[in-house]
Amino acid sequence: MFTHVLNNPVGQIVGDWFLAGSGILPAWTMSGPMDRDLIFNEQLERCGVSYFDFYLLHSLEDGNNYDTYVKYDCFRWGMQKKEEGKIRHFGFSFHGTPELLEQVLNEHLEIDFVQIQLNYADWNNQVVHSGRLYEILHQRNIPIIVMEPVKGGMLANLQPELEEMLKAVHPDASTASWALRFVGSLEGVVTILSGMSTEEQMRDNLQTFGDFQPLTKEEYQVIEKVVKKMQDMSLVPCTSCRYCCDGCPSKILIPDIFHALNTARLYPTDNRPRMFYNNLTSNSSVKASDCIACGQCESVCPQHLPIIELLQEAVSRLE
Template sequence: MTIQNLETMPKLGMGMMRLPLRDEIIDIEQVKRMVDHYLENGLNYFDTAYVYHGGKSEGALKEALVTRYPRESFYLADKLPAWAMKTKEDRDRILNEQLDRLGTDYIDFYLLHAVEDGTNYNTYVDLDCFEWAKQKKAEGKIRHFGFSFHGTPELLEEILDQHPEVEFVQIQLNYLDWDNPVVRSGRLYEILRSRNIPMIIMEPVKGGTLANLDDEVSNILTAIHPDHSQASWAIRFAAGLPGVMTVLSGMSSEEQLKDNVNTITHFESLNDQERKAIEEVVYILSHRNTVPCTGCSYCIDGCPSKIHIPELFKALNLARMYPDSLNGPKKLYKQMIEAGESGLASSCIACGQCESVCPQHLPIIKLIAETANKLEN
């Protein structure tokens, strides 16, 4: 498959990171219905990872998709996690485990997971993962090789200069992060586009943030399209960019999936009026003082205090947005703690594990302390 072919891939990819749950377990019957609807509309790109849903995502994909449809009728994307490897032997161990979990003998799109400046990238270099991926491609265990990226533009250019074998790159991109000084989506896009490297887009709705806008900003969009969902604006922004291969959405309900499928199957690029509306939304949102957490949950598994950091930040954001009315945020926080969904913010020992894996590079320790100060006192 050439780069030209890659650019004709389905514009909507089904992400397997935020699957629907029933009693804290993946609701496999609902996932099957979602898979069926997605495929029935001519879409067939499924994205999972070794660590999603505590290692259960790949098995769910096997049950909902691989065992029910011909293997050649869909694409599978999976990822090699730096933080799960200590030796070169771990590369094959993990890949073979993934193939077994998925119930397949090859993966269509294989990525080095969350490449960024520092530990993750150093691990991939130290364990010679780029050369290893070329070998796995030659063996037929993977068909296409790339990486997901959360680093600086400078590192992206360095990697692409050193590794012309990279066929595609997955980046976080949405209309709110285009000029974000930390994420720098716009600059990453420009680098990849200038090299004609196809892009997979993750976090197009920023972890649900752009699908749950408050009245002040949502009214700007509904004034133009009263019947369009907020998420559809974000999906159209990303999918309409030249060079974008697939836009991933981690849909956690049939309703969300059907809305996104409808957006893509009746796709129209944004016009000038719509772009101006989005610019107005960005201006308002970017001038608010909220934590830009996407809810990826990478920070949770290794937390010794069992703090559900993304949920804490939802309460903190409410407190920041409405500093004169903390009853709501405090109630939300109290319910979370009493239900056993998270450890207390004040139980944080500042070990730094969360900050070392945060794709958004958030000062999590400082933010948790702020949460404790505002919502526990």
């Protein structure tokens, strides 16, 4: 499941990639090409700098955001700013599908880095695709900046039985340190962004990376067991055979909605499942609430799932 172990501690590979100053261009604040410079110049002025070490097109994803960046020629604009010396490294943060990432990288070979959500819980998550996104970037030797290594704090506050599995191996290690070491043990990761809200959390992170120890094979196996336990917790056992889709009169993408629902069940405070659902339903123009309860899907489901009931849950959680 997890196969990439870093040979060099993360502190040795950061080097020039230390985030001394960074900025972002948000698609949703632009109404035309002229807004690129207006936003950028205001950011420089507010930060009191003449250039940014790192500058990102913010939150590329399938649909509106990526379309906006293409429409307003933001990739070429970013390279112009780099030529002017106002941006040292130009890239983007990404929240889309692996297919979109491949497309963007094929079309924009000039990209210096990509920022993705990456943690052990999302490695095989069919909404976030952390593992697949990592593999795409690593195969292309594109430097990776990691966001959400502790999944918004969720991996620092595991369910008691999961925390006990980690404590059995390292009684004095925090659960957050396991998540950080997982990300830090991956080749090609140059910077890890960890949101900290207390001095204790900062001290724990400093201790984790001050004497960084890549995960061992045995520790990977422990994490795999933790993830399996997490995935076994009240999830919809849909196998994505898609038999339910063929005869659905409303053309609802049932398995895809269940992927989002499962993630919402595991992480009720995470907004990503709703983002995925919104993109999915906006592209297909069909929502879970369009179910007419005809029962055709349930009659062909090999897993005998109560699909109508589950779609109603998706409506309450995701719409």
